[in-house]
Amino acid sequence: MQDFYERLIIKFANFTVMEIRKFTACLTRNAVEILNYFQTLRTNAILEGSNSKISITKSRARGFKNMSNFMNMIYFVCGELSLPLLPIIESAGEIKGQSQHDWLQNIP
Missing domain, CATH: 1.10.287 (Helix Hairpins)
Known part of the structure; x- marks a missing residue:
């Protein structure tokens, strides 16, 4: 793969079109990252x-x-965690007429 890449850069470097030469400079600057992708098939x-x-x-x-x-x-x-949905706890320590323990037992 590296041989092909080097031949491609040499071929593009000999073009007279300025845009292709700029593209070749970009390929040269990022050669390590591009070759790593093709070797590992992983991206960030x-x-x-x-x-x-x-x-x-x-x-x-x-x-x-x-x-x-x-x-x-x-x-x-x-971590894509989710919080259980708890109703507002009243100051007396009960949840809508049930004790907190009883309410938690009813959670699916």
């Missing part, structure tokens, strides 16, 4: 997706109280 798309989720979480919150809270939210968002 999953990492970029996680980074995007973290950036959205950070901007949506407009700041976190501390780093621990921020890290917990990253685990929550990137």
Whole structure:
């Protein structure tokens, strides 16, 4: 694969069209990454997706109280975790007429 890539770059470098020469310079600059893709068939798309989720979480919150809270939210968002939906707990410690223990037993 590397031999083919090198021959392609040499062939493109001899073109007189400036756009193809610019493309050849781009291929030369990124040769390691391009060849790694064809050897491993892996990209960093999953990492970029996680980074995007973290950036959205950070901007949506407009700041976190501390780093621990921020890290917990990253685990929550990137790990695709879900929180159980709990109704508002009344100050007496009961949930809509049931004790908290009884209500939790009814969760599917």
